[in-house]
Amino acid sequence: CFCCLRGNNNCAEPGCSVLRQFRCSPASAKSQPEHVRFVNDNDTKKTKSLVTQEDLFEQVAKESKTKATFNQVIDVFTKRDIRRRGHVEFIYAALKKMPEFGVERDLTVYNKLLDVFPKEVFVPRNFIQRMFNHYPRQQECGVQVLEQMESYGIMPNIETKVLLVQIFGEKSHPIRKYQRIMYWFPKFKHVNPFPIPQPLPEDAVDLAVLSLTRIANDLDAKTTVYQLPFTDITESGEEISFPHIVGIQSPNQMELLAKHNPNRPVFVEGPFPLWLKKTCVYYYILRADPTPPEEKEEEVYDPERCFYYPLQLDLDLDRDLGDEENFDVDDLDEGPVFAMCMTSRGDQTTLNQWISGLQQNNPILGRIPTLFRLDAGTRELEGVADTEAGHSHRPHPQSQREDGPPAEDPEVAVEEEKPRRSQGMKQ
Amino acid sequence: MSLPTISRVPASGLLRSIRDLRWLLRSIAPLATPRRALTQMGYRRPGQPREDKPPWWRVKFDLSKGLKGMKRHFTLLKEEFFAQFIGPMGKPIIEHMLEQNQVLWEFRGPHSLQEWTISCDREIGGKSEIYLKVGRNNETCLLYGTLCSDPPKDGETRYSGYCTMRAKQPLASFDRKRYHDWSSFNTLHLRIRGDGRPWMINVIAETYYTHQKDDMYSYFLYTRGGPYWQDVKIPFSKFFLAHRGRVQDDQHELWLDKINAIGFTLGDKADGPFQLEIDFIGVCKDYAHTEDFAYEKYKRNPEV
Numbered sequence: 001c002f003c004c005l006r007g008n009n010n011c012a013e014p015g016c017s018v019l020r021q022f023r024c025s026p027a028s029a030k031s032q033p034e035h036v037r038f039v040n041d042n043d044t045k046k047t048k049s050l051v052t053q054e055d056l057f058e059q060v061a062k063e064s065k066t067k068a069t070f071n072q073v074i075d076v077f078t079k080r081d082i083r084r085r086g087h088v089e090f091i092y093a094a095l096k097k098m099p100e101f102g103v104e105r106d107l108t109v110y111n112k113l114l115d116v117f118p119k120e121v122f123v124p125r126n127f128i129q130r131m132f133n134h135y136p137r138q139q140e141c142g143v144q145v146l147e148q149m150e151s152y153g154i155m156p157n158i159e160t161k162v163l164l165v166q167i168f169g170e171k172s173h174p175i176r177k178y179q180r181i182m183y184w185f186p187k188f189k190h191v192n193p194f195p196i197p198q199p200l201p202e203d204a205v206d207l208a209v210l211s212l213t214r215i216a217n218d219l220d221a222k223t224t225v226y227q228l229p230f231t232d233i234t235e236s237g238e239e240i241s242f243p244h245i246v247g248i249q250s251p252n253q254m255e256l257l258a259k260h261n262p263n264r265p266v267f268v269e270g271p272f273p274l275w276l277k278k279t280c281v282y283y284y285i286l287r288a289d290p291t292p293p294e295e296k297e298e299e300v301y302d303p304e305r306c307f308y309y310p311l312q313l314d315l316d317l318d319r320d321l322g323d324e325e326n327f328d329v330d331d332l333d334e335g336p337v338f339a340m341c342m343t344s345r346g347d348q349t350t351l352n353q354w355i356s357g358l359q360q361n362n363p364i365l366g367r368i369p370t371l372f373r374l375d376a377g378t379r380e381l382e383g384v385a386d387t388e389a390g391h392s393h394r395p396h397p398q399s400q401r402e403d404g405p406p407a408e409d410p411e412v413a414v415e416e417e418k419p420r421r422s423q424g425m426k427q
Numbered sequence: 428m429s430l431p432t433i434s435r436v437p438a439s440g441l442l443r444s445i446r447d448l449r450w451l452l453r454s455i456a457p458l459a460t461p462r463r464a465l466t467q468m469g470y471r472r473p474g475q476p477r478e479d480k481p482p483w484w485r486v487k488f489d490l491s492k493g494l495k496g497m498k499r500h501f502t503l504l505k506e507e508f509f510a511q512f513i514g515p516m517g518k519p520i521i522e523h524m525l526e527q528n529q530v531l532w533e534f535r536g537p538h539s540l541q542e543w544t545i546s547c548d549r550e551i552g553g554k555s556e557i558y559l560k561v562g563r564n565n566e567t568c569l570l571y572g573t574l575c576s577d578p579p580k581d582g583e584t585r586y587s588g589y590c591t592m593r594a595k596q597p598l599a600s601f602d603r604k605r606y607h608d609w610s611s612f613n614t615l616h617l618r619i620r621g622d623g624r625p626w627m628i629n630v631i632a633e634t635y636y637t638h639q640k641d642d643m644y645s646y647f648l649y650t651r652g653g654p655y656w657q658d659v660k661i662p663f664s665k666f667f668l669a670h671r672g673r674v675q676d677d678q679h680e681l682w683l684d685k686i687n688a689i690g691f692t693l694g695d696k697a698d699g700p701f702q703l704e705i706d707f708i709g710v711c712k713d714y715a716h717t718e719d720f721a722y723e724k725y726k727r728n729p730e731v
Contacts, residue, residue: 151586161731170731179729184674187722192625192649214623215653274652275623278697285654322525327616329533329707332566337654 053086053093061100067109070094070101074112084118088141091116095148104152107160114145114163123169130171142167142174146181155185196276204229208246208342211274211281215340221250226357229344245354247341249361257338257362260288261295265369266338268355271346283342284351284374286358290335338362346374503600516608529612531689532594533707534568537561547572547590552579557590562704567620571702574693588698593629593690606633606685609663613683614713617659618706621650626703627692630666633685641671644681648691656706664718677725 056076060069077090094113098104117138124134133139142164149156156178164174194214201207209223226245233239260266270284301311341354351372359365471477510517518526532542540559547557557572576588599605615628626648634642644666651657666681667674689708693701 165731171728175731179731180674180676188647191647194649194651211652214651215655217651217653217655272654273622273700273702275697275699275701280699283653287654320525321522322527324527327528327530327707327709327711329530329709332656332706340654
């Protein structure tokens with residue numbers, strides 16, 4: 001109850017059965033005191049050498065690094081001394097060791113760590129103490145705990161607030177930092193217009209479907225899994241693993257591909273990087289160069305396609321400078337993108353499989369020459385000026401590639417550049 | 428470019444050595460993207476020796492450069508003088524009042540890269556890299572590089588791993604500061620193609636006091652990734668005030684009448700290569716957006 005949180009040991013409120021130890025929070029009273037190993041307690045008494053607070057963690061780290069062992073270390077420290085001598089250094093050491101033990105995103109561990117501070121000692125009791133930054137080292141330590149929570153994006157909860165109020169009082173720096181976190185975090189939590197589900201799907205095919213729907217920019221786009229990953233044993237006994245191939249294409253892209261001139265080639269380009277939080281996946285695209293202006297034909301709207309409203313209006317609107325809504329830039333024409341795919345191994349054979357899978361829905365692909373431009377490193381889409389007889393050399397700071405002359409096959413012209421680095425999917 | 432240590436040289440000898448260095452300087456590619464050298468003498472990396480050179484040693488005396496500079500400055504002065512007769516900001520007044528969109532930076536050709544400065548945490552001893560180049564067909568710009576968030580081992584720095592691109596301060600004749608005036612607009616419009624990484628847009632406005640020097644108004648730029656271009660519209664009321672990366676308590680809206688620069692920062696802690704392609708950056712007036720400011724203004728001593 002509130003009165004217990006405020007500090008009354010003997011609570012007169014009916015029904016309140018929480019009993020607090022002196023200068024401890026009710027939270028620790030709830031849990032049973034476990035039997036804690038006193039690690040190396042006898043040894044340290046014999047040898048009088050300088051022992052840092054990190055030693056406790058390092059001793060435990062030799063065995064196993066889990067949340068349970070981390071909590072055990074904190075318990076050892078708290079049970080060791082009622083006055084919690086050296087708690088500031090201990091908390092700094094614990095903050096540093098948290099990523100090793102894998103508990104940096106766990107709010108309960110942070111609350112347990114804040115529990116190490118003795119309660120009510122650092123609360124200022126008169127106006128002079130309030131003026132002069134009471135117990136600055138401890139306040140700075142509390143602020144650092146909250147800062148580590150903030151940098152990992154963990155939202156504190158009511159238990160954190162209660163602990164901070166008990167430890168530092170109400171107008172202290174850690175409480176101000178807590179208030180800042182509680183103000184700004186909810187404001188920026190949903191500010192991403194393309195949110196990524198957390199946790200990411202572990203299955204590679206699901207991840208590929210998620211990322212392809214993300215980059216497709218079209219809600220009508222359909223993903224197709226052309227091949228699931230499997231391993232095959234050949235006659236000689238070797239195991240060959242086949243990668244997954246997931247492709248996406250929208251009806252608009254299918255229309256564009258159907259209208260494509262079969263004399264002009266299409267290009268399979270890749271791999272392009274796509275970052276999802278901390279994972280980088282790679283995708284390949286099928287695109288063509290923009291049609292030169294002489295070959296562009298005007299799309300004639302058939303008025304019978306839609307009877308509800310006219311598809312083409314020829315109005316003479318009186319628009320002046322104040323109604324100009326478009327920017328005065330030239331439109332970039334980079335050529336249509338027909339389909340995208342993701343696969344864990346981006347070599348010639350896999351992408352060929354993708355193209356043949358696409359061919360089932362787009363029969364025109366059988367007649368169009370397909371050129372492969374597979375490259376390693378950071379890339380942007382190839383430009384019109386680069387494609388004449390062959391591929392021109394694009395200066396690249398990390399790797400330099402020479403281009404071979406393309407083969408002019410009517411079916412599938414294969415023109416491959418050997419990737420400099422292996423195309424693994426970086427998970 | 429630092430001069431070699433010459434302790435006691437007569438003045439003629441000094442000029443001779445500077446002239447010799449000039450030939451060396453000419454061999455370096457002239458159109459390299461400008462980088463900030465040592466953060467303009469503001470930040471000194473811990474452990475680096477202090478530079479004891481007198482300030483005039485940093486200036487490079489060169490006659491042809493001086494003449495070109497004079498020509499440029501006087502041309503600008505003449506343009507400014509005659510621009511007053513056309514209207515405010517050099518545009519006719521009806522255009523200045525009614526225009527709804529203005530393209531500020533569009534990347535068409537290598538000359539557009541000269542207006543931008545790139546920087547990364549290599550300045551403080553980190554391991555990231557950043558490069559800026561023109562996209563294919565001279566039509567976009569590509570900002571790419573590698574991010575590495577290992578902090579430098581100098582005992583002071585705790586976090587690291589950032590890459591930025593910042594527009595240079597627009598200059599009038601004789602290197603006077605000129606400001607962008609966006610008071611008739613209320614939305615920032617960008618056309619970009621990223622790789623899924625979250626960037627941060629910073630707008631630096633002109634301030635009065637020196638301790639407001641590092642004040643920045645920031646907002647997030649989330650990229651979708653993929654081969655399609657992304658139009659991003661951010662109203663100026665969403666920008667929050669931050670000083671040296673720390674969000675401030677008392678917030679106020681971004682005043683648009685004197686803007687110095689705009690910048691992009693990448694600081695998500697994902698190590699690896701990144702790239703961002705920008706087509707153009709413009710401002711527009713969105714009549715449907717009526718919000719003044721998105722965050723509460725300062726309340727001293729809020730209740731706990």
